[in-house]
């Protein structure tokens with residue numbers, strides 16, 4: 016029993032210099048359907064969305080909305096025809112308020128009623144449970160809140176189609192459930208929803224239909240209930256099933272260790288974490304767990320001196336040191352992959368090569384540039400190691416797909432080969448196959464003697480790689496779990512209760 | 516192969532300045548080809564081309580500094596002419612104080628003026644990097660007050676540099692076929708390219724201009740880099756002031772390098788550099804600088820009233836800014852995309868793509884009409 020078609024895309028092709036992003040792809044969306052668009056990093060999911068909404072001009076094919084061919088020249092035009100979109104990279108104005116970001120460019124009337132706007136924003140924020148005030152400046156919100164705001168912006172109860180490109184990549188379970196509730200409500204009203212994500216569980220929880228893309232080509236459309244997970248993954252990766260199950264197996268390394276490489280006592284920062292103690296040993300992988308805004312990221316930023324350190328004592332390899340800037344921390348062998356890729360990670364217009372070598376180059380110093388050949392070799396090495404999809408090493412990083420940008424930033428820190436590496440959401444936006452590869456890599460690095468801190472909003476991912484979890488609540492450490500108590504249930508319980 | 520591609524893509528960045536330069540050459544050729552003839556007089560080259568290279572020396576040097584300041588600080592230094600006036604006043608003061616002018620006197624005077632340039636650069640750089648003042652506003656201070664300072668250093672109206680060495684620096688050294696300012700400019704460009712080769716200046720400056728927040732987390736202090744570009748700008752201004760004052764033979768604190776920042780900023784923009792910072796091309800700016808010198812001379816040759824030249828240039832700048840603006844770029848890119856699409860549909864011929872093409876072409880034309 017299939018309901019009426021609302022959108023039909025036929026024979027869509029789109030190439031960029033050196034890449035065929037989409038080749039002859041068909042896609043159908045029906046009324047009241049939640050349709051998951053799946054594929055590996057660089058498969059062409061975001062490109063399909065951008066072609067539909069007029070960000071890119073397509074090379075071939077056509078889109079039919081409600082039986083009529085349409086051709087949008089901009090996302091605004093698409094929005095006026097009832098297609099609301101949340102793009103993968105948050106595109107809001109950081110120095111406007113939350114309410115302004117929600118309404119600017121969409122209000123029909125020219126004269127904005129500020130009071131009315133703020134009231135309406137307040138209503139939407141509370142219905143979605145977003146912890147922000149309408150008059151707050153957006154840049155003061157966490158990336159998760161920003162993501163929620165961009166969702167709120169796209170949602171219009173009267174729209175025909177809602178497109179969500181990885182909307183949940185930095186959300187916690189609670190926020191995800193709120194978003195899903197909203198999606199179900201829209202679905203009941205007959206809105207067609209396109210949902211892109213790399214979280215397989217979420218796909219099975221919410222979607223009715225799945226379309227799989229691989230290397231820019233359509234693999235097929237399936238009913239979610241009739242497609243087993245394992246099969247879905249193999250369709251995405253194009254590998255035989257046995258491959259995948261082999262990857263799914265994980266081994267936890269147990270090596271003898273006891274030497275602390277980094278110790279902090281009473282560390283606090285201007286970003287507002289309460290003074291905390293922290294130790295990591297050689298070859299250990301630990302993690303910070305906690306809800307959104309619990310201070311996970313702020314804690315590791317304090318370790319790396321990314322925020323102004325306001326107090327505390329730090330020892331590296333047993334020796335007291337003062338870490339005042341990220342450069343000090345880097346020189347002492349600490350690396351930090353930040354959570355917000357767009358704001359803190361990529362240097363958009365620079366090439367993939369320059370983005371990979373940046374941190375290593377800074378550590379070598381201003382007067383010692385890597386030779387061109389050396390830089391190229393490093394870049395090529397890591398492009399192969401992490402399977403980064405890019406037409407060339409000279410391509411500007413901003414034209415890579417989201418997941419591939421993330422891999423480049425990860426490569427940058429792996430290349431510096433630090434003694435202690437902090438990874439804040441290293442697998443955000445990265446596809447299932449590569450996620451497992453990265454987890455394996457982390458365990459391998461630890462075995463070779465590197466210490467790592469691994470933060471993820473996916474608890475099971477942390478459980479897979481960490482031997483110790485530090486649980487945070489309200490910017491304070493409330494407990495620690497290791498050994499036998501390191502189970503999903505115990506962790507969830509501790510996070511929820513905030514302590515024993 | 517990829518080298519070739521990289522080369523072609525670099526050329527495409529230089530498209531704008533080369534295009535304008537070619538246009539100016541054509542205009543001048545139409546006006547009479549003898550314009551470009553070069554003759555030898557007393558073993559030195561003479562003609563409009565050497566004159567142009569000679570005249571553009573200061574502008575070329577200043578536009579190099581301006582490129583770096585723009586790339587890192589996302590703004591412009593408007594006090595460069597005034598800085599040059601101050602540093603050259605110090606140079607003249609030092610040289611006139613010494614009774615007997617030797618090469619050493621000139622050299623020491625030059626170095627002192629460079630130090631003065633560094634001090635001024637440090638002043639501007641501190642305002643911009645530490646106190647976060649907009650570059651144009653920060654440099655407005657010296658733009659307004661700089662010439663008075665130069666005047667006070669002079670102590671009297673237009674001190675004259677009447678010595679043989681200055682004369683040779685400002686014109687030509689007997690026996691050499693090329694005028695000295697041209698040689699100095701080439702040496703300066705060579706030094707800059709060596710610096711770019713042997714340091715990470717480019718990587719740091721571009722990164723800071725593109726994403727200061729990310730750069731900080733990679734161990735680069737954006738403040739230091741912005742400060743550094745203003746120091747370099749200070750030295751460029753001092754060198755330009757040195758050349759200008761030796762050319763003129765006297766220090767005219769009112770007119771020396773007057774309004775040259777307009778041309779320098781224009782050279783940077785013309786060179787395909789974004790005035791909003793980020794990636795930069797010094798080659799582009801240098802070509803841009805020579806193009807502007809040529810533009811000035813062409814307008815004079817076309818007997819445009821010197822007062823009206825400013826209007827012409829203003830119109831030219833506006834056109835340039837519009838053409839190079841991101842808005843137009845996006846529109847052009849999409850138009851090219853569309854052209855490509857239509858072309859590929861036609862080349863696919865009758866194989867079923869045609870009916871498709873007709874549908875979407877009627878669709879786009881239908882759109883345009885409403």
Ligand SMILES: Nc1ncnc2c1ncn2[C@@H]1O[C@H](COP(=O)(O)OP(=O)(O)OP(=O)(O)O)[C@@H](O)[C@H]1O
Nearest residue numbers: 031036056057058059060061062414415416417418
């Ligand atoms: N603006 C662009 N310029 C050049 N190439 C691009 C551009 N946008 C996308 N591409 C290329 O098109 C391909 C598909 O990218 P797309 O962003 O659609 O992938 P995706 O499926 O969304 O991946 P991800 O899961 O990583 O977000 C990639 O190989 C990418 O490099």
Ligand SMILES: [Mg+2]
Nearest residue numbers: 061103416417
């Ligand atoms: Mg994407």
